[in-house]
Amino acid sequence: MIEKIKASTSEKIIFTFVLILGLFSITSFFLLKDKCLFIKNYDPQKINFKNPNNIAILNVGCGNVIIELYPQISPNGVERFKTLIKSKAYDDVAFHRVIKGKLVQAGDLEFGKKGNINYTKIGTGQSGLGTIKSEIDKEFNYSKGSVGLARSLKYNTEDSQFFIILQDEPLYEGEYTPIGRVIYGIEVLNKIKYLDKSEYVLRPDFINSLKMFK
Amino acid sequence: MKLFKLILLCFFLIYHVKADTIYDLIKIPNLEIYNIKTENKLRYLYAKRPFTIGIDNNIKCYKSSKRDLDQKYRIIKNNLNRYPKNFLKKINLKYIVLCEDLSISGVNTAGIPDNKLKTLILDIKFDEKYFERVIHHEVFHIINDSFKNIFNEKTWSSFNPVNFNYAKCSTCTKKLGLDTNSKPKGFITEYSESTASEDMAEVFSHLMHGSLPLKIDPILQKKIEFIKFNILKIDKNFIL
Numbered sequence: 188m189i190e191k192i193k194a195s196t197s198e199k200i201i202f203t204f205v206l207i208l209g210l211f212s213i214t215s216f217f218l219l220k221d222k223c224l225f226i227k228n229y230d231p232q233k234i235n236f237k238n239p240n241n242i243a244i245l246n247v248g249c250g251n252v253i254i255e256l257y258p259q260i261s262p263n264g265v266e267r268f269k270t271l272i273k274s275k276a277y278d279d280v281a282f283h284r285v286i287k288g289k290l291v292q293a294g295d296l297e298f299g300k301k302g303n304i305n306y307t308k309i310g311t312g313q314s315g316l317g318t319i320k321s322e323i324d325k326e327f328n329y330s331k332g333s334v335g336l337a338r339s340l341k342y343n344t345e346d347s348q349f350f351i352i353l354q355d356e357p358l359y360e361g362e363y364t365p366i367g368r369v370i371y372g373i374e375v376l377n378k379i380k381y382l383d384k385s386e387y388v389l390r391p392d393f394i395n396s397l398k399m400f401k
Numbered sequence: 402m403k404l405f406k407l408i409l410l411c412f413f414l415i416y417h418v419k420a421d422t423i424y425d426l427i428k429i430p431n432l433e434i435y436n437i438k439t440e441n442k443l444r445y446l447y448a449k450r451p452f453t454i455g456i457d458n459n460i461k462c463y464k465s466s467k468r469d470l471d472q473k474y475r476i477i478k479n480n481l482n483r484y485p486k487n488f489l490k491k492i493n494l495k496y497i498v499l500c501e502d503l504s505i506s507g508v509n510t511a512g513i514p515d516n517k518l519k520t521l522i523l524d525i526k527f528d529e530k531y532f533e534r535v536i537h538h539e540v541f542h543i544i545n546d547s548f549k550n551i552f553n554e555k556t557w558s559s560f561n562p563v564n565f566n567y568a569k570c571s572t573c574t575k576k577l578g579l580d581t582n583s584k585p586k587g588f589i590t591e592y593s594e595s596t597a598s599e600d601m602a603e604v605f606s607h608l609m610h611g612s613l614p615l616k617i618d619p620i621l622q623k624k625i626e627f628i629k630f631n632i633l634k635i636d637k638n639f640i641l
Contacts, residue, residue, distance in 0.1 A: 357437055358422050358444065361495070 222378050223249035229371040242400035249378045253371040261322035264336050264364040277397035283309045285381040294348035301393050314347035322364045329359040332369035427518045441486045448500035462500035473525035480536045488636045492547045495519035501526040512539035516546040531579045537609035541602040551631045554597040560623045571595045587620030604628050608641050
């Protein structure tokens, strides 16, 4: 006859502790794995925009980044950006240059496309539409969330690459063509993959889509 | 060797990419913003630590005390405020780097202009006697580098006495005196005799500083007219 042994109080406490610890570990594992946790995903359809024709929706892994474009500040830059957006040129293009807390850069249409990345040349690619002139004469406050067109060391070499700054950069005024500013979802960009030891990212995150709101 | 590799590995492991906007823009490390809210949009930066740049790191400059910076900044700003925003844009000058004991290949210098990077490095501890004037001297080098075709050296040299030849470079001669000649014979200072470009810069700086000699000989007069005439080609509203 097998005698039923009752668990002592201390054994019950240990069992309960182990159970809670196990549950906590499993929950934490899934929570920590989700890098987009606590990041709000803005639905542009639920927002009233003053200038809906100048709103661009950048969709990335953790949600939407809503950008207001400023054609009155840089007409040619914004026109180029819109042209490329409308042709879906930015879809599946890498964030190839990311500096934590400072900026994210994307838009190399030649060497940064998903499935066709060229790590030796990324950042030097062209759109095929040619370069445009820098538009840097008008005053613009390069505050956090500002969107600008990237260029080489020389002016008038802007093409398709753009950057979004994650901190204020007053020295960028007069250096880079500003095309707009993030008005919702800047926190999404903090989750774009970066490397500690290099500005250029190996196996980078990609733009899912970049569309005009209207 | 193993120890070296180990140290190198440790360095790599602890190294993190650091964002340095100023370095990205003008390729000079260890700088911070001194003042960027200026009327003519000049951006003043200062060395928070010594820096070395150039070929084989031959250009060196050191940090200054806040007191010295504040004192010299006022003087520099007053002089550079004479250049309007549009003029500075045309000549490609935007960043002024303030530091002290500036040297190039071990030779002390008042300033180092780089019009490609839109930068002028100024030694704030340069000789007080010439300090304000050399600011304009260095600005002229930026102007000259941006408008080589306007400030033609052959035309300039044709003003000189027939047998005169400049040295091959500004540091290839012992003629380094910056005192203004009271009785000039074509050259406003001894340093003017070094190269055509330094000669032009000396004339320009005297014009800007308002320290032309009382007696001006015909050669120097031609040089003054040359500078005045050609500077207006860059900006017809520029006031010398």
